[in-house]
Amino acid sequence: MTITAHPLVVRARRLAADLLVPEAERVDQEGVPASHVEAVKRSGLLGVVAPVAYGGSGASPAVLRETAEILAGACCSTWFVQTQHHTPVQTLAKSELPVRERLLGPLSRGELLSGVAYAHLRAHPRVPVRVRREGGGWRFDGTVPWYTGWGLNDVMLLAGLTEADEAMFAFVDARDQPGLRASAPLRLAALTAARTVSLELDGLRVPEEAVALRTPYASWAPADRARTLNANPAVFGIAEAALSLLDEESAGPLRARLADVRHRAYALADHPAPFERAAERLAVRAEAYEVLGTATTAAVVAGGGRAMSLTSRAQRLAREGMFLLVQGQTAETRRAHLRALAGEPGGGGGA
Structure with missing residues (x-):
């Protein structure tokens, strides 16, 4: 199904034709520039499935799919950086925790860009990132093998497993800080431009109010599996x-x-x-x-x-x-x- 009349599809086609396609080969070799991210933010595409009440468009999954096709076909590196954003938005939209009110609006309106650091949960029962209670918050330790958009994202949705085998997702600033250190950008056969790094977590302290989701791994995994099929x-x-x-x-x-x-x-x-x-x-x-x-x-x-x-x-x-x-x-x-x-x-x- 093609939804060519939807405003976000029209906007995606214009962004692709005017900016992404003409620059794609240069971006492939030099990296996704901040100006591309700013153009995506201004387009409204970061809020395609975000709640209308928080500044998003509340569009259907079909619209999200078509805009994804357009962006990926135009410049896959730019698409890959921005596509990470939709999972944090959807996570917050379902959350009842305080971080929803702090971040869902800025993410839905495209004022902030979020990355994700949770694919390592699929290594279960191996635990690349462990989380344990410390003081009034949580401590993250371990290695995130792949994190895309470093230097472009404002925040990241970081996940790990607690001692009770819960999947915990929390928002942290996407920058080097005490307890969080990024590797040099990884040189890959494709999409090096998307600025992928690995992250070393050594006592990263995350406050309770940054947590967006805490659920048994056994409850989270089936929904994640369904997405990958x-x-x-x-x-x-x-x-x-x-x-x-x-x-x-x-x-x-x-x-x-x-x-x-x-x-x-x-x-x-x-x-x-x-x-x-x-x-x-x-x-x-x-x-x-x-x-x-x-x-x-x-x-x-x-x-x-x-x-x-x-x-x-x-x-x-x-x-x-x-x-x-x-x-x-x-x-x-x-x-x-x-x-x-x-x-x-x-x-x-x-x-």
């Missing part, structure tokens, strides 16, 4: 951007495959029972990656030797597609994807 909208955005580099004769059949997988993926994402049909979700997710790989490979083939240049849009999209293969990956999604690549029954198969 579905295809990422960025996959469709980058695939479409790659197909735009082909002539219509070459792009036509692939575009039809892409539209079919996209339709089925979003129908599953909108299914009223998010914990059901897991095998089908994983299969469609694998199909989406298959079409993405074919589309970006076709763009490189069509580009010929020019595609090997770092100024080539085709090779940038191919590297970004490779990044999406592992972004948000869990042991479950990895196994399903590998089965699909091997052509095993129930592994996803082809489109």
Whole structure:
């Protein structure tokens, strides 16, 4: 479903055409500039699903998906920095703790940009970040392997596990401070521009009033699992951007495959029972990656030797597609994807 008339979709298309696409190759090599973040903040896109009462747009998940496709297809690094923001907003919108009133408005209105540091919770029962009570607040210790947007984000939603096996999420300033030290920016095959670092936590003290969520890990994990089963909208955005580099004769059949997988993926994402049909979700997710790989490979083939240049849009999209293969990956999604690549029954198969 395309919601081209929605104001935020129109705004996303304008931002992509006027700024993100023309600058994408330079940003890929030099990093996401603060000016890009400011442009996203001004656009209102950070509040796409935020409550209207707090300055957001309260738009549907379908609008969020389409704006994500547009931004990812235009400049995946900028998309990846800003996409982290929506989880903190949604966490606060459901929270009944004091931090909601302090931060939900500024985050919804795009006055502040938030990152996230919680994917390490998926390593459970291993505990990369431990949390324990200290004084009137909490102490965080451990290592966050991946944190995106360092130097661009204002705050981060940091998570760890308590001694009672609770998942705790709290907001802290996204800067070096006592108990929190960032590594040098990581050099990656793709999306180095998104300013990803690792974080060392050594006695980081967080006050009680910064806590946004405290829940048993066993209650948090199923909802997180459900999110990872579905295809990422960025996959469709980058695939479409790659197909735009082909002539219509070459792009036509692939575009039809892409539209079919996209339709089925979003129908599953909108299914009223998010914990059901897991095998089908994983299969469609694998199909989406298959079409993405074919589309970006076709763009490189069509580009010929020019595609090997770092100024080539085709090779940038191919590297970004490779990044999406592992972004948000869990042991479950990895196994399903590998089965699909091997052509095993129930592994996803082809489109």
